[in-house]
Amino acid sequence: MLKMVDVFSDSPRSYATLSYTDITMVKATQGTWYVNPKCDVDYQAAKKAKKQRGIYHYCEGGNPESEAQYFYQNVKGYIGEAVPAVDWEAGSNRSWGNTTWVKRFVTEFHRLSGVWCLIYVQASAISQVANCAKDCGLWVASYPSMDWKSWKLPNMKVNTSPWPTYTVWQFTGDNMDRNIVNTTVEGWKKLAKGSGKSVTVKPKKKSEWKKKNGVFVLGQSLKLHKTPHIDSPAIAELPKGSAIKYDATLQGPKRLWLRQPRSGGKYGYIVGRDKYNKALGKFE
Structure with missing residues (x-):
């Protein structure tokens, strides 16, 4: 398994290049208005340090296709080398509880990029994104406590159903977001590449007299x-x-x-x- 840290604008910049981690997951966008000003700083630092990379979008629950398009437009330079992820949480999310929102988001992002997103969600809310299990990997958040400030993996059962297991498990979220990744470096690179083919939607023929x-x-x-x-x-x-x-x-x-x-x-x-x-x- 690999160790992954996820970072955002307020994280210490040193988190992107920790010597004992394998992957750096960087927040890129939120809604259709916010781009993390430190995204490329952390991304390029992680790349220089020979880390595997990921980039994620925080959902605000507006139009899912619009948010997917906004995410894609701001990260398309990373497509193929970074694993994309969508962060589905209750905070600042006016569509929390909607069971079709994330499905529409990942479908649109895949249409544009040829890559399926990982889906970040707390274990107790997996049912909201269960319809994505066939296409997307699961990034599940489940903590033994908010005091677990260690890379030692807690001995606990993690709910992943209907996924047979997780791709990523975030097991701390206090002083640092620590994650364990259930694949190899080659497996991570494969997730980043996806099919490599975007899907062209043919315009509808104009009705004519x-x-x-x-x-x-x-x-x-x-x-x-x-x-x-x-x-x-x-x-x-x-x-x-x-x-x-x-x-x-x-x-x-x-x-x-x-x-x-x-x-x-x-x-x-x-x-x-x-x-x-x-x-x-x-x-x-």
């Missing part, structure tokens, strides 16, 4: 709109049985729109099929 002439007989009273949007102003409300001629169709994300030519080169727009793909009249 298709030229098509026809007649639509209304099966119910419907509004004729000024634009192809359900909330746009109505030109008129047409009664059931009205027949309109259309010259083009537009399949939007929810509705099929029909375009009616009007005088002066203008158009009216009416819904032909609703969001359930149900025809609201008869096409002739």
